[in-house]
Amino acid sequence: MWRVRRRWLLGAAVGATAGVAAGWLLAAPEGSSWVRALSLCAGVTVLGLAAVGVAVRGDRRPPVAFADLWRAIAALGGVWLVCEGALLVFEAAAVAGVPVTRLDTGRFAQFAGTVGSGRIGVAAFVCVAVCTVVAVAAYRRGASWPTAPVLAAAAPALIARPVSGHMAQQPLGSLLDAVHVLAAGLWVGVLVALALTVRSRGAWARLLPRYSTLAVWCVVALVATGVIDAAVRLGSVSALVDTGYGRIVLAKAVLLAGLVGVASWWRRTWVPAAAAHRATAEVSLRNAVLEVCASSVAFGLAAALATTA
Template identity: 50%
Template sequence: MTTGRRAPGATLRRWRILVPVVVAAGLGVVLAWLLRGGAGFPFAACARVLADGAGAIVFGLAALPRLDERLRVAWRPLAALAGVWFAAEFAVLLGEAAEVVGVPVTALRAADFGTFLGRLSGGQIGIALLFCTGAIACYAAVAFRRPESASADLVLVFAAVALALRPITGHMSQQAFGSVLAAVHALAAAAWLGLLLAMVLVLRTRGDWASALPRYSALAAPLVLAVAATGIVDGLVRIGGLEPLWSTGYGRILLAKLVLLLGLVGLGWWWRRSWVGRAAQHRVTAEVSVRNAAIEVALMAVGFGLAATLAITA
C-alpha cells in the first residue's frame, strides 16, 4: 500500500499541509489571548501548542499502522518532527523558568535556568520530557536506516509518557482521579488529531483511504467523547460554577473550546454521512479525502491553540 515511490514534488506538496495547520494553531492562541484579556505576548502558549501539536503528529505517525497493518511508519519525518517536539519542549521550559524568576525569556540567566531545572518539580518534569522526546528522535533516526528491526510500539510508549507527563502533574493532580482524567484527555486529543493528520501526510491512494478512514471514524467517536467528558470535568473543577464561564478569561477560553468541539462533532457527523461511507466504497478520490481531512485538522489545530493558552491561564 505504501511501498510505491512518489515524486519528490508530490511528497513536498503533501507535507506543506503543516503550514496552514501551524497557522490555525497560532490563530487559536491569538483568540484565547484576546479572550483572556490580551496581557503580554503569549510566548509560553506558542511554545506549548507547538510541543503539543508535534507530539500529536509523532504519536499519530507511530500509531498509523494500527489502523491498517499494510501501512508503514514514516521514520524520517517522524524523526524530524520529534526533533521539533524536543525543541518546543525546551522552549516551554524556558518560558516556565522565566515566569518563575519573574523576568522575560530574553533576560533569563543560565544560572537561574539551571536552578529551575535542578530544584523545582516543573524543571525536573521538563528534563524527563526532554529525555523522552530526544529518545524518540534518536530512535526514529536509527529506525530510518534499519526499518526492518524498528518497533513503532517503543515510540508510542515514550510519546504517550511525554504527552501525559505534564498534564498529570498539573492542577488536576490535586483532585481525586484528576491525574487519570488529565492523562486520558491529553492522550485522546493527541490520538484524535495525530492520527487524522498522519493520514493526510502518509495515505497516497483512494484504496488507502478506503481502508483506513472507516477505522479512524469508528475510533474518533470514543476519542471525542473522552476529550469532551474529561475536559468538562476539568473545567468545572477549575472555575467552580457557571458564572465564571463568561466573567473570567479562563472561563471564556473554556467556553470557546466547547463551542469549537461542538462544531467538530457536527462536522464529524456530516463527514460520516457524506464522505466516510463513499470513501469506503472507493467512490471518493484521494485528493478529496485529503482536502476534507485537512479542513478538520485545521479546526482541531485551533482547538489545540485554545487549549495551550488555557493550560497557562490562571
Template identity: 40%
Template sequence: MGGSAQFVTHRRAVAGAVFVTVSAGVTAWALAYPAAPLAPALARALADGAAVLTLGLAVVPALDTGRHRDELIRTARAPLVVAAAIWLVTELVRLVLATAEATGTDVTSLGARTVVAFTMDTAPGRAGLVTVVAAGAVGVIASLAPRSVPVCVVAAGLAGIGVVGHPLTGHLSLSAWGGVAIAVHALAAALWCGVLAALVLTVDHRGQWARLLPRFSQLSLVCVAVLLAAGVLGAAVVLRSPVDLYATGYGRVLTAKVVLTVVLVVLAWRNRSSWLPAARAHRATSVVSRARAYTELGLMAVTLAAAATLAVTG
C-alpha cells in the first residue's frame, strides 16, 4: 500500500473510532441520565481511547522479533507520538472539566489557581496529574529518544501507569480489593484493545498479519481472562443488590457494558476460530484482516465509552 493511501486509510480509521466513541458515549450518558454529566463522560471516553492506543503502540513491537521488531518500532513511532499528544490534550481537558464539576463552577469562569488547587489537593486531581505527566513523558520519549526495545519498555510502563491512574481513585478506591480489581481490569482491557488498534495502524502486509496475529491472540486470551475475573470482583464490591443493575444509572451502564463485553468476547472467539487460522496460513489478505480488526475494534470502542461513562456516573 502506498504511503499516501496508507495515511488516508489510517486517518479514516481514527476518524471512525472517534465517531463511534462519541456516539457510544452519548448513548451511555443517556442510559445513566441524570447520574452522569455529558461533557466529562465524553472527555473521559476520548482520553481513555487515546490512552489505550498509546499503550498499544508502545507494546506492539514486543509481538515481533529481530529485524521485524526493529521495523515495527520505526513504523509505530509517528502514530505513538500523535496518540500521546492527543492523550495529553484530552487529559488536560478532562482535568479542567473535573475541576469545574467538583467546585460547581462554570468552565468559562475557572481560574488557573482553582485548577491547580484541585489538581494538587484532591485524589482525583492528583490521579489526573499522574496521567498527564505519563502522557507527556511518553510523547517526549517517542519523539526524542532513539527507538529501541528498552525505550519501548519504558514508554509502555509509563503508559500503563497513566492507564491505571484514574481507576485507582474512582468508585472502588475506598475498597482495597475493589481498587486493585478495577486497575487490573482497566490495564487488561487497554492491552487487549490497544494492541489490536496498534496492529491496524502498523501492519500492512499479509506476512505481518500471519506472524503477529497468533501472538496477539495469545496475549488477548490472558487479557480477557484477567479483565473478566477483575471485572466480576469489582462489580461485586460496588453493587449492593442485583436490582441496582437496572434501577440505577450506574447499574444500567454497567449492565450495558457487561452485555457488550460478552458480545465482544464471542466475536473475538469467533475470529480466533476462523480469522486466525486463515491469517496464519497466509490465506487472509491484509484487507480482510484489517476489516476483521475494524469490526472488533468498533465494538471495543463502544465498550470503552461505556466504561468511561461508568467512571463518571454518580
C-alpha cells in the first residue's frame, strides 16, 4: 500500500504536462518545452533528495534511510540525464536549422564545443551525470555516503540554462535567476523527497516543521525574484495580456498565489498536527502529494515560459 501511495507522485508528470499544455494555449513555446518540464521535475527532486540527506546527516537516528535516498536519486538522476541529453539534441538541431532526425554528429559536436548554449548544456549534462553515477555507486554498495556532493552538482545543473538567459544582460540578473530557480527547486523538491522517503509519523513530526521553515524563505525569495524578472522582461503592465510571455507569467502568478494559499493553510493545520503526532503518516503523504502535483503545473508553465520568445 505504501508503494502504491507513492506512485501517486506520478501525478506530478501529469501536472507538468498540463502546465506545458496551458503554456501552448497562452503562447507558442518551442517543442522542447515538454522535455524541459520533465527535466525540471526530475532535477528539483534530485536537489530535494540531496538536501534532505544533508539535513539529516548529523542526526543520531536519521528519520530517513540513506538507502532510500540513494535509490531515489539514482532513478530520478537517470531520468534527468536522459532529458538533458534530449535537450542538447533539440537545441543543436535548432541552432543548425535542421530537424532532429537530420542532425549529424558533426553538427552536434560543433554545437556542443563552440556554441555558448551548447557548452552550457554539456556542463549541465556532466553535472547530472555526476549525480547519477555517485548515486548508483552509493546504492549498489549500500553506503551511507553524504549527499552533499550531489547537492553541489545538482544546483549548477538546474541553474545553468536560466542564468545564461535574457536576464544575464541585466545587472545581477543571473544571480536573481539562480536564486529564483533554487528557491523553487528547494520548496517543491524537498517536499517530493519527503513524500518519497519518509515512512513513519515520527519522521514526519521531525522533518515537516523543518521543511515548513525552509519553505517560507523559499517562497519569499521566489516571489521577490519573480516579480523583478517579470518587470524587467515585460516592461509594462499591458504586456501581461498583450504578449504570450506575459500571459504565461500571469497564469504562473495566479497559480503561485493559489499554492502559497494552500501552503499557508498547511502551515496552520497540517504542520502543527504532524509535529504533535496527531497526523498519521498516510495523511501527511496525501497532503504532500497533493501539493506536489499542483506545484508541477507551475513547473510546466515555467518550462513553457523558458522556451517562449
